[in-house]
Amino acid sequence: MHFLIVFLGIVATIAFFIIRAHYAYGVAREINRDTKGLQHRAKRSFQNLVGTRLSRVRDPQLAAAILLIQIVRTGSPVTAQEKTAILDCFHDPMRVENPSAMFAKAWEYTENRAFFSMVADELLPLLRDRLGNTEKQQLVEMLHKVASAYNDVGELQQSSIARLKKRLFL
Secondary structure: OHHHHHHHHHHHHHHHHHHHHHHHHHHHHHHHHHOHHHHHHHHHHHHHHHOOOHHHOOOHHHHHHHHHHHHHHOOOOOOHHHHHHHHHHHHOOOOOOOHHHHHHHHHOOOOOOOOHHHHHHHHHHHHHHHOOHHHHHHHHHHHHHHHOOOOOOOHHHHHHHHHHHHHHOO
16 A cells, blocks of 8 residues: 555656646747747847858958858759869869868858858958959859859859859959
């Protein structure tokens, strides 16, 4: 009889804590939903103060590498032909000493299916200030080369490159 009372007590305690945890989880979700606006405002304020990762890039070669990767990551995963084209661009026009390391570093700054124009807009001031006209033209040519490495240049890629070219040469 005593074992039955102890067993029921343990079951009741476990049930109490499970119900209590479920209630606390629901309250936490509700608070999170109610404060989304404040969370976004705090994040924007922090980004305005410190800047985003892309706005803190100071190397024009890294910025160009990020754009070369992002132009193909915008629509689909990077294919072997596109990666080879990117590494070729690192080797020949850009003269990067360690193309694989540059690719890995630039990859960290890109996102799958992120808009190319949003990434380019954050890197644009650096590229405008630090690149000459011939280097800007080379960047646009490299973007076309990479975008057409697997298939023809897509409409979204073409318009993104045209927009970047227009904004680079302002």
